[in-house]
Amino acid sequence: xxxxxxxxDAGASPAVxxxxxxxxPLPYILLAPGVLWLVxxxxxxxxxxxxASVQTGSLDEGFTLxxxxxxxxxxxxxxxxxxxxxxxxxxxxxxxxxxxxxxLAYFIAFRGGRWKNLLMAxxxxxxxTSFLIRTxxxxxxxxxxxxxxxxxxxxxVTDLMAHLGLLTNNHQLLNSPFAVIFGMVYNFLPFTVLPLxxxxxxxxxxxxxxxxxxYCSGFKTWRHVxxxxxxxxxIAGTLLTFIPAVxxxxxxxxxxxxxxxxxxxxxxxxxxxxxSGYPTASAMGVVLTVGTxxxxxxxxxxxxxxxxx
Amino acid sequence: xxxxxxxxxLRVEGLTKRFGSFTAVDDLDLTVPQGSFFALLGAxxxxxxxxxxxxxxxxDPTRGRIFIGDTDVTSxxxxxxxxxxxxxxxxxxxxxxxxxxxxxxxxxxxxxxVRKQVGDMLALVELxxxxxxxxxxxxxxxxxxxxxxxxxxxxxxxxxxxxxxxxLDLKLRRQMQIELKRIQTEVGLTFVHVTHDQEEAMTMxxxxxxxxxxxxxxxxxPENLYENPATTFVANFLGQSNLVAGTVAxxxxxxxxxxxxxxxxxxxxxxxxxxxxxxxxxxxxxKVHLAAAGAEIPAGRNVFxxxxxxxxxFIGVSTQYLVKMPWGEELAVFEQNSGQEIHRPGSAVSLHWxxxxxxxxxxxxxIEAGADIDDEAAS
Amino acid sequence: xxxxxxxxxxxHVLLAVTVxxxxxxxxxxxxxxxxxxNEPPNKYNFVWNKFSTNAWQHPCASSxxxxxxxxxxxxxxxxxxxATALGTMVAFAMTRHRFKARSAINVLLxxxxxxxxxxxxxxxxxxxxxxxxxxxxxxxxxxxAHIMFSxxxxxxxxxxxxxxxxxxxxKAAADLYATPTQTFxxxxxxxxxxxxxxxxxxxxxxxxDDYIITVLTAGNxxxxxxxxxxxxxxxxxxxxxxxxxxxLLITLAGIAFAQVPQIIKTRRA
Numbered sequence: 001x002x003x004x005x006x007x008x009d010a011g012a013s014p015a016v017x018x019x020x021x022x023x024x025p026l027p028y029i030l031l032a033p034g035v036l037w038l039v040x041x042x043x044x045x046x047x048x049x050x051x052a053s054v055q056t057g058s059l060d061e062g063f064t065l066x067x068x069x070x071x072x073x074x075x076x077x078x079x080x081x082x083x084x085x086x087x088x089x090x091x092x093x094x095x096x097x098x099x100x101x102x103x104l105a106y107f108i109a110f111r112g113g114r115w116k117n118l119l120m121a122x123x124x125x126x127x128x129t130s131f132l133i134r135t136x137x138x139x140x141x142x143x144x145x146x147x148x149x150x151x152x153x154x155x156x157v158t159d160l161m162a163h164l165g166l167l168t169n170n171h172q173l174l175n176s177p178f179a180v181i182f183g184m185v186y187n188f189l190p191f192t193v194l195p196l197x198x199x200x201x202x203x204x205x206x207x208x209x210x211x212x213x214x215y216c217s218g219f220k221t222w223r224h225v226x227x228x229x230x231x232x233x234x235i236a237g238t239l240l241t242f243i244p245a246v247x248x249x250x251x252x253x254x255x256x257x258x259x260x261x262x263x264x265x266x267x268x269x270x271x272x273x274x275x276s277g278y279p280t281a282s283a284m285g286v287v288l289t290v291g292t293x294x295x296x297x298x299x300x301x302x303x304x305x306x307x308x309x
Numbered sequence: 310x311x312x313x314x315x316x317x318x319l320r321v322e323g324l325t326k327r328f329g330s331f332t333a334v335d336d337l338d339l340t341v342p343q344g345s346f347f348a349l350l351g352a353x354x355x356x357x358x359x360x361x362x363x364x365x366x367x368x369d370p371t372r373g374r375i376f377i378g379d380t381d382v383t384s385x386x387x388x389x390x391x392x393x394x395x396x397x398x399x400x401x402x403x404x405x406x407x408x409x410x411x412x413x414x415x416x417x418x419x420x421x422x423v424r425k426q427v428g429d430m431l432a433l434v435e436l437x438x439x440x441x442x443x444x445x446x447x448x449x450x451x452x453x454x455x456x457x458x459x460x461x462x463x464x465x466x467x468x469x470x471x472x473x474x475x476x477l478d479l480k481l482r483r484q485m486q487i488e489l490k491r492i493q494t495e496v497g498l499t500f501v502h503v504t505h506d507q508e509e510a511m512t513m514x515x516x517x518x519x520x521x522x523x524x525x526x527x528x529x530x531p532e533n534l535y536e537n538p539a540t541t542f543v544a545n546f547l548g549q550s551n552l553v554a555g556t557v558a559x560x561x562x563x564x565x566x567x568x569x570x571x572x573x574x575x576x577x578x579x580x581x582x583x584x585x586x587x588x589x590x591x592x593x594x595x596k597v598h599l600a601a602a603g604a605e606i607p608a609g610r611n612v613f614x615x616x617x618x619x620x621x622x623f624i625g626v627s628t629q630y631l632v633k634m635p636w637g638e639e640l641a642v643f644e645q646n647s648g649q650e651i652h653r654p655g656s657a658v659s660l661h662w663x664x665x666x667x668x669x670x671x672x673x674x675x676i677e678a679g680a681d682i683d684d685e686a687a688s
Numbered sequence: 689x690x691x692x693x694x695x696x697x698x699x700h701v702l703l704a705v706t707v708x709x710x711x712x713x714x715x716x717x718x719x720x721x722x723x724x725x726n727e728p729p730n731k732y733n734f735v736w737n738k739f740s741t742n743a744w745q746h747p748c749a750s751s752x753x754x755x756x757x758x759x760x761x762x763x764x765x766x767x768x769x770x771a772t773a774l775g776t777m778v779a780f781a782m783t784r785h786r787f788k789a790r791s792a793i794n795v796l797l798x799x800x801x802x803x804x805x806x807x808x809x810x811x812x813x814x815x816x817x818x819x820x821x822x823x824x825x826x827x828x829x830x831x832x833a834h835i836m837f838s839x840x841x842x843x844x845x846x847x848x849x850x851x852x853x854x855x856x857x858x859k860a861a862a863d864l865y866a867t868p869t870q871t872f873x874x875x876x877x878x879x880x881x882x883x884x885x886x887x888x889x890x891x892x893x894x895x896x897d898d899y900i901i902t903v904l905t906a907g908n909x910x911x912x913x914x915x916x917x918x919x920x921x922x923x924x925x926x927x928x929x930x931x932x933x934x935x936l937l938i939t940l941a942g943i944a945f946a947q948v949p950q951i952i953k954t955r956r957a
Contacts, residue, residue, distance in 0.1 A: 027785035031793065034778035034839055038796055041836040045811035052814040100709055107706040121943050122710060126717050128893045128939040132916045133932035136924060137716035139734045140723065146735075189713065239802055247804020250899060254920060264806045264900070271810060271904060278817075285810030292803045300795060367859050387862040400860035404878045413874075414864035459864070 046289055053282035058275045071283045079266050079284075086262040089177070089252070090245035093184040097192040097241050098234065100185070105196035105233075106226075110205065120197060127190050135183050135254050142173040142182070142255075149173045168259055175257040183251035191244070192237040199233020200226070232303065239299060243292050263288070312385045317378020318343050319364065319467050319499060324373035326359050326523075333359040335523035337373070341467070341501060341516070346493050348514035349503045352546070356523040357503045361469050364501065365394045377466050388417070393460035394469045398476070399452045401444035407431070407455055408440040414463040430462040433492065450481045457489070461496065470502045474509065486512050507547050511535070519543050521679065535593075537580055537668050544591050544670065546679035551640045552591045553613075554672060557584065567669060570636045574611045576667035587672025594641040596666040599630060602657035611667060613660040616640070618652050632658060717936055724929035731923040743926035753927060756915040763827070763911065764895040767834035771891045774835070775842025776884055782843065783850040797840045808837060809904035816905065825907030833905045834898065838891040845890060849883025889942065896935075 053071055057063035076083070108119045126134065142148055149172060152158050158171045166178040173179055203226060211221035249264025267284050270277030324337040334356040341347045349357040362368035364375060366387030374383045382390055393414065401410050411430055412423040420426075431437040434454040444452055453473060460468055470489070474482045490513045493500045504510055510517050511531040518528040519542070527539040535547055544550035555569030565578045567588050574590045581588065592611075600606055602614070616632040619639065628651060630642040642660060652658055723733055727740035748754035782793070800808065812833055816825060857879070861871040899913040906914060916928060 024785065027781040027787045030777040030781035030785075031787075034774035034843070035793060035796065037774055037836060038800065038839060041812060041815070041832055042800055042808065043796070045808075045815035048818050049811040049814040052817070100705075100712075103702060103705045104709045107702050111702065119710075123713060125936075125939055125943060126713050128897075129717060129720070129936040130897050130913060130916070130932050132897075132899060132913050132920075133720055133928055134716040136916075136920070136928070137719040137723070139732075139924075140719050141715060143734055186712070186716070189709075243802045244804050247806040247900075249806070250917075253917070264804070267806050267810055268900075268903065271813060278814075281810055282814050285807045285814075288804055288807040289811060292799070292807065296795065296799060296802055304791075365863055367862065387859075388865045388867055392863075394860070394863045396856050396860055396863075398854070398856060400854060400856040402857060402860070402875060403854075404875075413861070413866075417861075417865040417867075417870055463864070 046286070049282045049286050049289070053279055053286050055279045055282075056276070057279075063278060068279070071279050072287070075280050075283045075287075079263060082261050082263050082266050085177075085252070085260060086246050086264070089181055089184060089260075089262065090242055090248075092181050093188055093245045094192075094238055094242040096181070096185045097189050098238065101189055101192035101196055101237065102230075102234070104189075105193050105200050109197055109200035109203075110208075116201075120194075123193055124190055131187055132250065132254075135187065135250060138179070138183055138186070138255060139174065142179060144172045144174055169257060174255060175260075177256070177260055179255035180251050180260050183255045184245055184248060187248070187251065188241045188245055192241045195236035195240060196230065196233045199230050199236070203229050235299065235303070239295065243295060246291075247288055312377075312380060312382055312389050313391050315377035315380035315382060315391055315466060316343075317380075317466075318376075319501070320376040321360075321364070322374045322376070324360065324363060324375065325371045326356070326363060326368065327371045332523050334363070334370075337523075337525060339518065339525065339528070341499055343466075343499050344497050345515045346490065346500045346513055347502065348510035348517045349501065349520055350505070350507055350510040350517050350547075351520035352505055355520040357520045358471055360520075361394070361471055361501065361503050364467065365392050365469050366390050367394075391463075391466040392469060393463050393465040393467075394471060395453075395456045395460050395473045397471045397473065399444075399456040399473075401452055401455055401459070403444055406441050406443055407436065407447070410444065410455060411459045411462055413459060418463075426462055430458045433461075434458045434488075449476055450485070453477065453485065454488075457492070461492070461498075464496075465498065467499045467501060470500060472504050473502075474504075474506075482509070489513060511547075519546060521546075536666075538591070538670070539582060540678070541589060541591075541670055541674045541676055542679035544668070544679070545677070549594055549641055550591045551594060551597065552589050552670070552676050553638065553640075554587070554589050554676060556672070557581075557586060557588050560584065564664075565669065570613075570634070572611075572613055574667060575664040576611075576669050577665060580665075580667065581669030583669065583671050589670040589672050589674065589676060591668045591670060592662050592666055594629070595627075595643040595645075597640070597642045597660050597662045599632070599642055599644060599652050599658045600661060601652070602659055604659070606659060606661045609664070610661040611664050613640070616658050616660055618654050618656045618658055621651060621654055623651075632660060720929045720932045720936070724926055724933045726926055726929075728924075728926055731925075733924050733926045733929060740926075743930045747927055747930050749927055750925065752910070753912070753915055753931075756910045756912045757931065759827075759909060760896050760912040763830050763834060764892050767831050767838060767895045768888050768891045770831070770835040771838035771842050772884060772888045775839045775887060775891075776846050776880075778839070779843045779846035779850055783847055797843055800837050800840045801844075805837070805898075805900040806904075809833065809901035812836070812901070813904050822907075825905055826909050829905045829907065830902055830909065830911070833901050834895040837898075837901060838894050841890050841894060842887040845887035846880065846883045849880055849886075853879050893939070 051065060052063070054065065054067045054069055055063040056066045056068050056071075104123070108116055108123075112119050140146070149158070152173070153171060158167060158173070161167045161178055162171055166181075167173065167176045169175045207225050207229070208221055211225040216224060247264050249262050249268065252260050252262045253265060263284055267281045270281035270284075274280075319339075319341040321337055321339045324334055324339075325332070326334040337360060349360060351357045359368060363370050366382070366385060366389075370383065374381055376382065377391065382392075402413065405413070408427055408431075411427050415423045415426060427440070428437065431440055434457060436451060436454055436458070439447060439451065444455065447455065453476075456473065474485050477485060486509055489500070489502075502510070502513060514531060516528065517531055517534055519526045519534065521542050527534055527543045534543060538544035538547065538550070541552060544552060553569045553574075555567045555574065558566045558568040558573065560566070560578060563578050564575050565581050565584070567574045567576065567581075567590050569590055576590065578584070599618075606612055613634060615635040618630055619633045620629075620631040622629045623646075625646070627643045627645050630644065630652065632640050632642060634640060640660060723736070724743055725739055725741060726733055727737050727742060729735055729737040743749075778793075778797070781787070782790070812829075813825075816822070816829055820829075853876075857875055858871050861875045862868075866874065897913060898911075899917055902911050903914050903917070910918070912931070
């Protein structure tokens with residue numbers, strides 16, 4: 001029985017000994033600083049960005065609000081290939097992360113035993129070192145004419161990948177869409193594994209036994225028992241991978257080529273290195289933000305908010 | 310801190326607790342004499358735990374007052390009341406060792422030198438050698454004793470026990486029941502024990518209050534409640550009863566006669582809650598004897614004729630019979646196995662017992678009340 | 689024979705996949721450690737040349753790099769303190785109290801974790817432009833941004849720890865004469881502390897490693913990730929691997945150190 005606040009009987013006279021519960025201000029005091037911080041530095045900036053996106057001008061002259069909605073259409077037409085790249089890479093990355101992350105999370109959750117925490121630490125620990133440096137390390141592993149590249153060339157895998165458009169640089173692994181996706185999967189895998197693991201770990205292993213008792217083979221048990229129960233984790237993991245991946249550009253910058261440019265790079269360039277790119281960058285930022293909000297709100301509508309955090 | 314000095318009986322007046330539209334505790338009036346072992350007995354959801362929490366201060370009443378002696382503690386915070394609780398899940402502080410757990414209350418009240426008191430208390434519960442261990446390293450029974458020690462060391466006016474033995478296995482539970490009763494007699498504090506286990510209540514308590522749907526059905530000594538229940542609920546909840554509906558036929562001096570299904574049942578008027586109209590006569594199964602149909606029955610006994618044995622279970626100490634009566638009801642009879650013949654299923658029998666062992670209840674009550682509450686399910 | 693082999697494969701396929709993925713995750717760290725002992729053949733430390741401890745002996749050969757590290761650490765410390773304090777308070781409010789705006793706040797806390805960094809950085813920059821002007825971008829705008837995106841992670845971490853705490857413990861403390869302040873100090877806080885520390889650690893790691901939001905809000909300051917990114921085009925010295933390895937070793941040491949009390953406890957019992 002959850003303790004609800006005591007409610008005064010309607011019409012009962014407050015006699016001595018009857019308790020009165022004040023409106024407790026404590027939660028609001030605790031919430032205020034953190035929530036205000038986010039409102040001020042996360043929410044409100046979205047609105048200023050909308051305003052910025054319809055401005056024109058330059059760094060020298062300053063920017064003025066001209067309500068130039070054409071900024072949006074210009075941006076989309078100019079950078080449509082970069083947008084396509086971002087979407088394609090992040091979808092590929094999310095799918096691959098799911099395919100790799102699920103078995104990993106499953107193994108740790110159900111076969112990990114007392115090594116569970118250690119294994120999860122191993123999954124997360126690499127993320128604690130500079131991801132820029134780790135991404136650079138892939139330059140070594142996938143180096144042009146290096147052992148990995150040469151091996152894959154020998155078994156003709158690189159020909160297949162080039163056929164699919166994954167390799168653009170003379171069948172070298174680096175500086176190609178393949179390398180970009182590869183790097184993204186590497187960087188985002190923990191983001192997928194963590195929510196998946198949390199969700200799987202909560203499943204009572206005796207449910208597997210119940211499944212077996214009711215004529216399910218190993219695969220069927222997974223299909224009919226484990227998979228549906230892990231769905232919240234799958235969705236959370238997908239959200240937390242896909243959305244950040246769309247905006248990511250470190251991998252594209254370090255492991256890609258000018259042909260693999262993504263919108264993140266566009267935004268950075270326009271914001272930092274262009275005379276009049278500030279409204280353009282804002283427009284792209286707004287589009288991405290709105291997209292994010294829509295996806296998250298759609299998810300919340302279906303699944304409620306309690307599982308989010 | 311004057312409420313700390315409150316001394317005397319625990320008394321609640323008109324205690325009520327509502328959660329929205331649900332009334333958990335309904336206008337309770339209760340006095341627990343100082344130094345007694347008191348049990349609040351009832352199935353889960355009857356309001357006993359809520360009552361306990363209101364006495365401890367962890368729950369605010371919707372209405373009513375709570376007194377210790379003459380001091381009104383209704384609106385006193387729990388950390389200012391001379392009341393301590395032994396929680397159902399023990400609630401031992403996992404980050405403190407046993408010594409510090411037991412010393413916790415003393416320290417919060419500013420006592421500096423705790424070592425002797427803690428040592429004595431741990432000796433009382435026979436856990437002195439585990440003082441430096443953490444709770445997670447102790448067995449369930451040991452944790453339970455630490456919980457008792459932690460509460461007891463503060464010498465509260467009232468010690469509240471919230472189904473503390475529920476998680477223990479049977480043997481340990483029996484042991485602890487005796488232990489707690491011994492400790493209570495030794496220290497002379499008021500114990501209020503909440504439980505759904507009627508055997509436990511009857512073993513340990515001086516006084517039992519049976520609670521049902523937020524109200525007290527009956528309060529009294531275990532013997533009184535058992536031998537002379539006041540309501541069908543108490544009759545069915547405490548042990549088993551044979552309850553048969555009938556009508557009061559007449560009164561002759563101290564004896565009442567009730568007519569039930571063609572039989573005339575006599576009982577002392579003092580043991581019947583009504584004098585006229587619909588009545589339910591009751592008798593405990595162990596007070597009833599079986600006689601083969603047609604056999605001679607001693608004079609002066611109440612008799613139900615025409616029964617057929619449907620089940621005979623040999624329990625060891627006794628044989629428990631189920632007998633189907635002509636009016637469809639199945640009555641229970643427990644015969645001690647002291648050598649008499651066993652009546653096989655199918656035999657025609659008569660039931661007979663001493664009229665003085667009968668009790669009479671208001672016939673307007675639900676004859677099934679309290680009967681189908683499963684002890685196991687309730688835990 | 690074949691079915692036996694297949695059976696063995698089926699039983700172990702999950703293990704094999706797991707091992708492979710773990711190797712995949714660890715490989716760059718290993719490369720980084722190994723190559724910190726490399727003497728680069730040219731300006732890029734991508735190919736093994738020969739063993740040398742030069743980079744470890746002269747980690748600050750590039751003074752710009754070391755000053756950027758100093759800046760990153762300073763920012764990380766301040767941002768950690770801020771995010772942990774604010775986030776812990778929010779976590780307490782979310783777990784222990786009921787209030788009306790719960791769902792909305794859940795969403796508000798979730799969004800920074802889900803949103804692309806580039807949008808959070810970009811929108812924040814427009815906010816700063818319009819309030820304090822572009823000239824004021826620098827140390828404090830970076831700190832503000834870091835606290836902003838770390839907050840949610842702190843809340844999640846502390847919330848998890850708090851939710852796992854037996855709620856009766858605080859009632860027991862009140863029953864044993866502890867005032868609300870004493871209960872918090874002697875029961876709640878010690879039990880939540882591991883969660884708060886973990887959150888602080890997480891916040892520190894997020895801050896020190898952040899590039900995208902930082903570069904947009906940094907103005908003229910240069911943090912370590914910014915240094916690495918900017919110099920990537922023209923040089924990747926072995927010192928970079930030295931710094932990365934150091935970070936890794938510190939993290940591993942931290943994790944191992946956190947396990948020690950647990951191991952001692954189980955040994956003693």
